[in-house]
């Protein structure tokens with residue numbers, strides 16, 4: 180493991196601590212670039228173990244209304260890829276440990292230029308990437324650049340990823356595996372914990388990578404339930420909604436951090452009293 | 457008389473037989489057919505592909521497998537042919553537009569009259585094929601996006617025919633400018649969902665349909681209305697629409713004893729154009745011109761001409777030319793025609809553009825409106841605003857060509873749906 184492998188380091192620390200991690204999603208530049216920087220910089224202290232940062236896109240085809248609106252707010256506030264990377268750089272000036280994974284759609288990356296993007300993202304301190312509309316079958320055009328710059332291409336597995344397809348998804352997966360708990364878009368429905376647990380078990384049998392589970396986690400109790408069965412719980416729409424519902428609040432970042440702290444308490448307390456570990 | 461190759465016999469597998477077997481020693485740099493694409497992953501040159509969320513991937517692979525099997529099944533072909541004839545009214549006539557020919561004073565103009573199809577456009581050719589496929593796959597519900605409403609009406613119609621529940625996604629802007637079609641879809645029993653996100657037109661309807669599909673993957677089939685989207689849609693929609701070109705080829709040979717010199721069609725996503733062009737692609741003497749929507753003029757930035765004003769990128773599951781800003785954000789298209797108001801173009805067109813086999817031009821809103829009125833007055837055919845763009849180009853092209861030059865234009869839709877929008881544009885109160 181290289182010194183710069185923040186994702187592996189973080190998951191190793193979590194394993195040693197005997198707990199799951201909290202992965203928080205917010206969109207870069209939502210609702211403004213300044214507020215967004217404030218929000219992101221306070222996430223680790225509030226209890227986020229990994230930060231997923233959305234790269235806004237006009238046409239997010241796998242996202243529900245909350246994250247669609249966040250992207251449009253960010254674009255209206257003038258967010259560009261250059262500014263998203265600048266935000267990461269500014270965050271990195273104060274935190275060299277918390278992994279940052281950029282999440283979004285392929286087109287803005289292609290427009291930036293995949294090779295230049297890989298270089299600039301790595302320089303800014305990005306650790307990994309989730310590109311929702313880039314299946315393994317199409318990745319060879321970009322993946323070599325990402326690998327050359329040490330960026331982890333995080334793969335998504337879903338309830339529709341059957342046993343035949345799973346090896347394709349896991350082959351070349353890096354950093355962690357993101358299990359999308361529902362067949363659906365972000366922020367709409369939740370899955371039964373039993374089905375999530377068996378999916379995690381199934382994926383674990385085929386990979387040594389940590390497994391983060393997201394989509395449909397609304398609150399601390401939901402996050403705790405996931406934390407009992409997976410290596411990390413991902414919360415996105417629920418955090419983004421805190422932003423959307425309190426756009427005019429003077430202490431908006433503090434309110435977001437307050438909600439993240441609640442989620443973190445759920446995740447950190449989840450396995451106490453559980454057998455094993 | 458020149459010797460003419462026979463018309464393509466098998467409609468869904470429209471490649472020539474020799475193209476299906478990969479020649480072991482084919483010269484690497486010479487294309488001996490333009491009709492062999494896409495490759496097994498859905499690429500036409502660098503375009504196309506399958507850029508979708510993982511949730512959809514297994515399903516799309518399923519659609520591909522099912523389609524591959526269906527197109528080799530004579531029973532599937534027979535059922536398509538039967539309903540194309542008895543329900544859609546195929547073959548559509550090949551019509552010599554004598555008065556327009558006279559007016560232009562140049563090339564001899566023919567229309568392929570797909571506007572006479574049941575529901576008033578070419579869209580139903582594809583809907584019939586896809587709904588038959590959905591039934592074969594045991595799907596229980598149909599969803600579709602629509603712009604002008606023609607694809608929505610055609611989908612709702614075929615769903616009514618088979619008693620399938622159907623939901624149509626349509627941008628709020630289009631719901632407003634295509635009211636008659638919204639009412640038609642409801643009469644046919646479809647649910648119409650007005651999409652309020654983004655630019656509230658066709659691209660957003662497609663986003664919303666994809667989102668809905670992600671949430672109902674098990675029992676739902678998504679009937680995409682043009683030659684775009686993830687593989688196998690661009691190829692599948694093209695194959696179903698190729699009935700246009702296959703018929704036109706036979707009809708022209710019977711009528712004129714030779715192939716047409718130039719084909720002209722309008723481009724939204726590009727399905728009516730691909731349907732007409734594809735069976736002629738290997739006839740090197742046949743020129744092809746596709747007309748994008750120039751809106752207020754390509755130089756104004758308010759248009760829907762993705763090839764003239766766009767760059768390659770990825771949207772809606774395929775790589776193709778897109779209207780986008782420097783940061784890769786999609787720019788809203790503009791056209792007076794809701795059916796052309798889309799910031800992308802099918803990937804096969806992107807490829808045909810790059811290799812130069814098809815020429816891509818554009819016509820403005822104003823030019824289309826003029827052609828719309830001219831065609832109504834001189835031929836007694838009220839065209840849809842979409843093919844009015846093709847006719848606008850014919851207006852410029854035909855006078856420059858000799859009288860023995862045969863121009864074949866796809867009259868892919870009728871204008872009933874547009875009369876309110878055109879009246880308003882002309883300042884007429886109804």
Ligand SMILES: Cc1ncc(COP(=O)(O)O)c(C=O)c1O
Nearest residue numbers: 606724725726727728795842869
């Ligand atoms: C009559 C008509 N022509 C053309 C189009 C554009 O689609 P395509 O380019 O796929 O033929 C539409 C779309 O709604 C239409 O209704």
